[in-house]
Amino acid sequence: MQTVLVTGGAGYVGSHTCLALAEAGFRPVVFDDLSNGHREHVRWGPLEVGDIRDAARLDVVFAAHRPVAVAHFAARIEVGESVKDPGAFFDINVGGTITLIEAARRAGVDKLVFSSTCATFGEPVQLPMNERHPQAPLNPYGRTKLMVEQALADYDRHVGFRSMVMRYFNAAGADPEGRIGEWHEPETHAIPLAIQAALGQRPAFTIFGDDYDTRDGTAERDYVHVLDLADAHVSALRRLIAGGTSESYNFGAGAGTTVRELVDGVGRVAGAPIPVRMAPRRPGDAPALVSDSAKAREQLGWRPKRDLDAILSSAWRWHQALADRGS
Secondary structure (H helix, E strand, O other), X not given: OOEEEEEOOOOHHHHHHHHHHHHOOOEEEEEEOXXXXXXXXXXXXXXXXXXXXXXXXXXHHHHHHOOOEEEEOOOOOOHHHHHHOHHHHHHHHHHHHHHHHHHHHXXXXXXXXXXXXXXXXXXXXXXXXOOOOOOOOOOHHHHHXXXXXXHHHHHHHHHOOEEEEEEEOEEEOOOOOOOOOOOOOOOOOHHHHHHHHXXXXXXXXXXXXXOOOOOOOOOEEOEEEHHHHHHHHHHHHHHHHOXXXXXXXXXXXXXXXXXXXXXHHHHHHHOOOOOEEEEXXXXXOOOEEOEOOHHHHHHHOOOOOOOHHHHXXXXXXXXXXXXXXXX
């Protein structure tokens, strides 16, 4: 059984990827400082508590577990916070990633799957967005992810350190068996916020802007089930282990859902309309973001298996369970 070191493996996409890795016959070892992840979500392999900026701690973990590759999810991800405190994002997302890469290289590991984002693209100049879309981030979060992508390209070009860059659009949904799901504190993502409004945990769901050039005036986003993303990471890892070259991929359903359509969908699974309040547009929000995932289909054999209904129903069950436990 081959071991994979999963940084940020106690978090949302990381923990679902650990589930997929275990089901594919790998042994995921989670490395997480638990600042945003949850110990309860580490269920398919050991947990090593640590900070990706701690080179000495990383050396100990690499020596103890001897992974064949790294799946790297550990990062600050809150766009709004990145504007308020860009230094923290550059410190962790960029500096921490370089520390991790160097630790991997000292341990003889030369393969990494990197959790990136469509935020590296900025304002769309074409829809859907493929891997050749210009990259001009609108915020420090997106810029830190782009800087890591650029660093990985140099590591490949100059020292043979290979990587897969996984740019996904809107990760959503949960394990349908209810073992793990989306759990952020504070919550900033649209589907959990809408579900919390349905559960009475917040007074209303806020729609920011209804004057976009979309079919109902609200912003349009591409939602992809977190387990479909987890499957993509396993496929990318296998390609690297088999000797594949470094690549970048976009992951999404390839179809947009407007905010109003999303709210209506949550209302259907909840059995009642969601209370909504309107607010002006937020600076930096693009009218529409939709992925072209043809490259992933062609090279990884990947395609999303779970539709928006599966996303919303699995998320609803997960957040109901969280509410029942008083979380």
